[in-house]
Amino acid sequence: xxxxxxxxxxxxxxxxxxxxxxxxxxxxxxxxxxxxxxxxxxxxxxxxxxxxxxxxxxxxxxxxxxxxxxxxxxxxxxxxxxxxxxxxxxxxxxxxxxxxxxxxxxxxxxxxxxxxxxxxxxxxxxxxxxxxxxxxxxxxxxxxxxxxxxxxxxxxxxxxxxxxxxxxxxxxxxxxxxxxxxxxxxxxxxxxxxxxxxxxxxxxxxx
Numbered sequence: 584x585x586x587x588x589x590x591x592x593x594x595x596x597x598x599x600x601x602x603x604x605x606x607x608x609x610x611x612x613x614x615x616x617x618x619x620x621x622x623x624x625x626x627x628x629x630x631x632x633x634x635x636x637x638x639x640x641x642x643x644x645x646x647x648x649x650x651x652x653x654x655x656x657x658x659x660x661x662x663x664x665x666x667x668x669x670x671x672x673x674x675x676x677x678x679x680x681x682x683x684x685x686x687x688x689x690x691x692x693x694x695x696x697x698x699x700x701x702x703x704x705x706x707x708x709x710x711x712x713x714x715x716x717x718x719x720x721x722x723x724x725x726x727x728x729x730x731x732x733x734x735x736x737x738x739x740x741x742x743x744x745x746x747x748x749x750x751x752x753x754x755x756x757x758x759x760x761x762x763x764x765x766x767x768x769x770x771x772x773x774x775x776x777x778x779x780x781x782x783x784x785x786x787x788x789x790x
Contacts, residue, residue: 593641593648601633607660609705611669614752627662627669627705650681662705666750675702689722707746714741728771735764 585598607630614620634656642648655676662669677699684692699712718733741760747753 590641592643593639595640596636596638598636599634600636601631604630604632607662609660609662611662611665612706612747612749612752612754614749620752620754625665627660628664630658630660632656632658646685648683650683651678652680653678658702660705665705669705671703671705673703675700691720693718704745704747707748710744710746712741712743714738724771728769731766731768731770733766735766736761737763739763 584600585596588595605628606626607628608624609627610622611625612620612622634654636652636654638650638652640648640650653676655674657674658671660671660673662671677697679695679697681693681695686692695716695718697712697714697716701708701710703709715737716733716735717737718731720729720731722729739759739762743756743758743760745756747756
């Protein structure tokens, strides 16, 4: 259930949701008597999740557009089909913010920040996750080409940190999703113009 409010320079959306998942998939770790472990995705009984999402898009200036998404939720997971203790009841939230800047000489700059708060899992918990991406682009060749430079995970902070517990083990994990990635690309459009982002039109019945 959602509501959209259109403003002169943007829009704001609020929504409430409920999601029931049968056979919820989570990574389950098992350790044998010799200390060898395996981790693989398995189906839990179910998960009930409900929460609220807020999304906003606003042009602060003609050259600066800001997008923001925040999601608060509660998730109740039942994994008793695998082990009596594999269940969780967690409150958490995540957010994404994107700033877009239109600079001089047809240069566009974009900064995106992501954050996921800690949350409980069926076998333990996952700590917070955060990272920032950066991108810059410039039109060249009379608008037929675009050169783009981007940096994914600017600060090498996109680490998955978790605690996993079982009947006969306790482990802490700290893994890097991937190291900082730097890309330089060139695109050229043949017999077509650069796509223009059009303002979203109101749907019939929306206020």
